[in-house]
Amino acid sequence: MRFKVSHTTRYKYAAPASESFAELRVWPRDSESQKIISRELVIKPEVRADHYLDYFGNHVEFFSIPFRHSEVRVISEAEIETFPYEPRPAVLDTPIGEARQIYNSTLFRLFEYLQPTELAPLTPARKKIRKVFFHETQPIGEALLKLNQWIFKTFEYKPGVTDVSTPLDDVIKNKRGVCQDFAHLMLAILRSHGIPARYVSGYIEAFDPEKTDPELIGAAASHAWVEVFLPGGFWWGLDPTNNQAAGERHVKVAVGRDYNDVAPMRGTYKGALDQQLQVMVSLTRTANATT
Amino acid sequence: MLQSADQPNHFRDYSASHRDEAFAGNAVAQPYQAIVKALNDCSAHELKVRQQRLDRAAAELGIQFALPGERSREAIDWKLDLFPRVLSAEDWDVISRGVIQRAQAFNAYISDIYHEQKILSERVLPFELPLRDPAFHRSFSGIESHGGRYCLTGAFDLVRMPDGEWQVLENQLATPIGVSYILQNRRLLAQCFPELFATMNVAPVASFSTYLTEALRAQTDVANPNIVLLTRGETNQTHFEEGFLARHMGISLVRPADLLVRDSYVYLKTIRGLERVDVIYRRVESSTVDPIATAGTSFEGVPGLVNVIRKGNVSIVNALGSGVADNRAILRYSDRIIGYYTGRRAILPTAPTYHLSDHDQRDYVLENFDSMVLKPVQDHASLRKRLGFKGLLDSPAELKRLAKQYPEYCVAQPVISPSQLPRFRGGDFSPHTVFMRAFFILGEEPVVLPGGLTRQTSRHHRSGRLSVYAEGMKDTWAPAEAVIDRDIPITKTITGERISIGSRTAESLYWAGRYLNRAENTARQFNTLENLRWDQLGLMDQQAYWPLLQAIAAANSHKYAKRKRMPRDTLKFSTQLVLDPSEAASVNACVLSAQFNLGAVRSAISPECWQTLRELAIYLGNQSRGRVTRSKLRESSDQVVSEVARFQGLAERTMLHDDAWQFYRIGGFLERALGVLYLLEVALPRAAETYRADDEESTDLTALLRLNASLDAYRREYRSRAYLDRVARLLLLSPNNPSSVNYCVRNVRYAIGTLSISGERDVGEGVVAGIDALISYLESLPINHMFPSPVPGLDAGGSSEESPSVKPNVIKKQLNALTKELEKLHENIEDVFFSHQHVYARSPVLFES
The missing domain is CATH 1.20.120 (Four Helix Bundle (Hemerythrin (Met), subunit A))
Incomplete structure (x- = not known):
């Protein structure tokens, strides 16, 4: 499928700020499941952006606005083609026990995706969630989908009740949150069971124009899900917010250990403490690819 | 060694252990013979006088370099023993070669960890140790350092074992403290006891700061580069060390707020304008230099700095994240690391270190627990933050807790009994255990500071770790003939003319001036009105004076300024005007703001001024607590008027x-x-x-x-x-x-x-x-x-x-x-x-x- 993505971030300051600095991770990355056809970044007021690839291979753009301004607008636009990309059934049938052994043999590259992080600590998941998700003999694919579904069913999607600083403990206790919380929760559960997984930020298409399926959640802003490392080297995207595997309607932007590694915009400014943030994301399907 | 009968022997009752460096059995070890003789040439009284002189000079330094206005409790407790440590030519040869070899190996290690991680993929050491290190920041990956120098300067903590072997106890490659102490100790001893220096040709230490300047200079291709020392200047210790270094090296001492990133370059803000910075000598923790590059840090730091470094538009020394070499978990693998990167055997062995996440090692530590010292893998706050660990990790009990809860972040080293040296105290010499920190510069021509920072252990030694204070220090001598002269061309500093002050200092003083004036103004106006109303005007209707009060409120951007009618509760209004610290425009708040501004630039004001202001702020703080009465308000504003006047007078009289x-x-x-x-x-x-x-x-x-x-x-x-x-x-x-x-x-x-x-x-x-x-x-x-x-x-x-x-x-x-x-x-x-x-x-x- 082909999409046009537009991701606008707008900061409006109550009093003019004298300087703003920010690091962006809003440039979708190429992968087996998607190809970036074109990409453009517009910053208003107009300033140049520097680019580099980070530790996790994400595109990072940095800009600074060194003069007085009362508004910053960052518009990231891209055209992307996504492809169906699914693990082989044989991989999904691998028993958990066997998968763990395979992980142990390639632990060096997976180590960081098994460690606790500030936003996805393992202790709350270990202590507060009694449910057993993984049995040695169970096929990994089935177990993962069950976990995905359990989060979807147990936790209520409720925007506004949590933010980045909400500890995982509270999310587990109150049983509600947004895609970001569900992704962190799933990461914590997976990692505490020795299954390597990473955080994905991206976009999702809410309505399928060709079908009448119910709306998918998470399209209004950046979306988040997880990728699990399957034996053989396949990173399998799972979206607990929508109870499904990530598919052609998911556009991947950046990956990391948790949200902190992929934050779409991290910045500071000098000025009055009063600011308004507005984020708009649109993902529109364009004419089917001709190629 | 024979002594003539009439000569004193201060070491007659000295009971040297087998660990003593200076005395082996009854004989004086060769390097110390001249010193012992020189000391015996002095009477007991003379020695006491010299030590007193040293103590006085050291105390003066402590005062001179303490932050102005601080309590003496936090002042620098500087003690220098008159008995120096003398290193033999053989010892110095091993130390200097070993230090450089080790520095080069760990420099390569830092570079590797932030690039290919070859040492990990080749399984030379367990990958989880570096990957779990809280000092390893992924956001600094892939950043090149000029000339491949990731730890241009650093130190190693060494001990001399009883058999004469030198061992490395810890790496100190991030921002070790101590060079200024070495330089000052040499100066103090040479001034107070010059005769001692006649016994031997001692290698000078003072040129180390010049070498460091040259090495920093070489970290950029810019001719006549602008070099700054970046500090947070929080403690007396750093205030002294960094202030001293900056002055000796002729570079500016700056705080994060002095720097500004513009168009991919970093500038020093001065009242003359922006000066481009080419090299930053970093004395702050890597994770706090840029709030944008490192998630979760507060808003201190220089936003955008890491991007400038990444682009190569400024050099930072040591490289960001160089602290990965201080990870105590990898100490055990030091020999392998040195072998892997240098292809040679390690010259200096490393003290045995056990990692508690390894079952066998942990069992060993538990079996020998009484003779072990626990240490966290890193000293940084970032470790505590990552683990959510409440304690400060500075007591044995807390370290035990760490070892139990997070063994993977804990190491153990056997309690060691390193060498001892005589220490003069109370008119006598007695043996005392010593540690040493050896400093190096890894420039084009590597240099090791001849000597080092020798410290006497303290009974209250923090869980066996080194602290600068310990129980005093010793000047440390390396024989000049054992030190290879480095023929480093010294560049004349052309920028000695940098007389303009930093914008941050100017701005702080400007605002302090404004706030103090506003406080005084409001206080005086309030008093005037109070007096007018009650003393002079008798029964005059208060309402008639509302416009004037309102005008005062307006002058202080108070919210009552817009009210047409007088508030019913004038006491409340007056309190808000005078004492309420939460009212941004109140007299109290203004004094606090002035204090806040001056607190950030304390070296620019006199201690007398600072003290006056602090006392006023404390007074107002006390006044604002409890029930506020009209007379209390009058009394407070009277006090403000006179104290601000006193401050102005003091400032006029005592400030440059x-x-x-x-x-x-x-x-x-x-x-x-x-x-x-x-x-x-x-x-x-x-x-x-x-x-x-x-x-x-x-x-x-x-x-x-x-x-x-x-x-x-x-x-x-x-x-x-x-x-x-x-x-x-x-x-x-x-x-x-x-x-x-x-x-x-x-x-x-x-x-x-x-x-x-x-x-x-x-x-x-x-x-x-x-x-x-x-x-x-x-x-x-x-x-x-x-x-x-x-x-x-x-x-x-x-x-x-x-x-x-x-x-x-x-x-x-x-x-x-x-x-x-x-x-x-x-x-x-x-x-x-x-x-x-x-x-x-x-x-x-x-x-x-």
Whole structure:
């Protein structure tokens, strides 16, 4: 499928700020499941952006606005083609026990995706969630989908009740949150069971124009899900917010250990403490690819 | 060794253990023979005198370098023992070669970890140890360091074992402290006991700071680079070390707020403008240099700095994240690391270290727990933050807890019994265990500081770790013949002329001047009104004075300023004006703000000033607690008036009258001018409305003069009752009245004129031109038109029958415009000297319609 993505971030300051600095991770990355056809970044007021690839291979753009301004607008636009990309059934049938052994043999590259992080600590998941998700003999694919579904069913999607600083403990206790919380929760559960997984930020298409399926959640802003490392080297995207595997309607932007590694915009400014943030994301399907 | 009978032997009762470096059995070890003899040449009394002299000189240093105004508890407790440590030529040969080898290996290690991680993929050491290290920041991956130098300078903590073997206890490659102490110790001992230096040709240490400067200089291709030392300057220890180094190296000592990133370059903000920075000597933790590059850090740091470093537009020393080499978990693998990167055997062995996440090692540690010292893998706060660990990790109990809860972040080292040396105390020498920190520079020609920082262990030794204080230090001698002379060309510093002060200092003093003036102003005005109402006016209706009180509120941007009627609870209103610290404009809040601003630049003000201000702030803090009464308010504001006056006097008398001082004055005068104008803006149109020229005495006008501390000035100047035009003239135009707008603005102009900012970038010129325009605007105000003389008979020879028409609206408009211009002057000063917006902003145009 082909999409046009537009991701606008707008900061409006109550009093003019004298300087703003920010690091962006809003440039979708190429992968087996998607190809970036074109990409453009517009910053208003107009300033140049520097680019580099980070530790996790994400595109990072940095800009600074060194003069007085009362508004910053960052518009990231891209055209992307996504492809169906699914693990082989044989991989999904691998028993958990066997998968763990395979992980142990390639632990060096997976180590960081098994460690606790500030936003996805393992202790709350270990202590507060009694449910057993993984049995040695169970096929990994089935177990993962069950976990995905359990989060979807147990936790209520409720925007506004949590933010980045909400500890995982509270999310587990109150049983509600947004895609970001569900992704962190799933990461914590997976990692505490020795299954390597990473955080994905991206976009999702809410309505399928060709079908009448119910709306998918998470399209209004950046979306988040997880990728699990399957034996053989396949990173399998799972979206607990929508109870499904990530598919052609998911556009991947950046990956990391948790949200902190992929934050779409991290910045500071000098000025009055009063600011308004507005984020708009649109993902529109364009004419089917001709190629 | 034989002693003549009449010569004292201070070491007769010295009981040397087998660990003693200076005494082996009954004999004096070779390197110490000359020293022992020299000491025995002195009488016991003489030794005491010398040690006292050393103690006095050291104490003076401690005072000299302590942060001004701090309690002595936090001051530097500097102790230097008169018995130096003497290293043999053989020892020094091993140490210097071993230190350089180890430094080179760990330099390669840091580079590897932040790039290919070959040492991990080749399984030379367990990958989880570096990958779990809280000092390993992924955000610094892939950043190149000039010349591949990731730890240009650093240190290793060494111990000499009883068998004479030197071992490395810990790596200190991030920001180790100590060089300044070594340099000062040498100077102190040479001054207080020069005879000792006749015993041996001691390798000098002072050139180390010059080598360091040269090495920093070589970290950029820019000719005559601008090098700064980046500090947070929090503790006395760092304040001393870094202040000393910066001065010795001739580089600027800066804090994060002194630096500014613009267009992918980093600049030092000075009152002369922006100076590009080429090399940053970093003395702050990597994770705090840039809030954008490192998630979850607070807003300190220099936003955007990491991007500049990544682009290669500034060099940072040591490289960001170099602390990965200090990870204690990898100490066990030091030999492998050295072998892997240098292809040679390690010259210096590393003390045995056990990692608690390894089952076998943990079992071993548990079996020998009583002879083990627990240590966290890193000392940083980041470790505690990552684990959510509440304790400070500085007591054995807390370390035990860490080992239990997070064994993967804990190591153990056997308690070691390293060498001992005589220490002079209470007239006697007794043996004392010593540690040493050896410093290196990994430049084009690697250098090891000849000697090192030898410290005597303390009984209260923090869980076996080294601390700079310990129980005093020893000067450490390396024989000059064992030190290879480095023929490093010394570049003459051309930039010694950097006399301009940093914008941060200027800005802090400017705001301190403004806040203190505002506090004093409000306090005095409040008192004046209180006195007017109760003492002079008796039963005068309070309501009549509301406009004046309101004017004071307006002058202090208080929310009551907009109220038409007097608040019912005047006590509450008065409290908010005077004592309430949460009211941003209250006297109390202003004093606190002044204290906050000066606290950040304490080295720029005198201790006396700081003490006065602190006492005032504490006094107001106490006054604001508990029940507030009217008399308490009067008492408080009285105190503020007199204490601020005391502060001003002290500042005038005890502070250097340099640029920093001028900014304090500029802030003060500007604030006073604004304060007068804000008051006049409200009071003059009101007074004009009710003003009748034939009134016997305008109480409003008299009060207005009093509020501006100008009643006496008026009487001297005019020897008449208060007339509207005369009051206006005195408060707006008088060149002699310290409370007039004109007087204040002229003083601002004078102060700016004295700044040493002339030269190629005379940024002050525009500001001065602006002030000149403002003064001529002020002086050409149509006062006669705004306030037609009520006594034309006296002034113009006309008839007093023609009632002049006073137009309050015109007055208001004129004063308003004037206030706007003054506020613009503030913005202009801010843009040019502090925030450097003028680089981008168009030059401000005065009096645009």
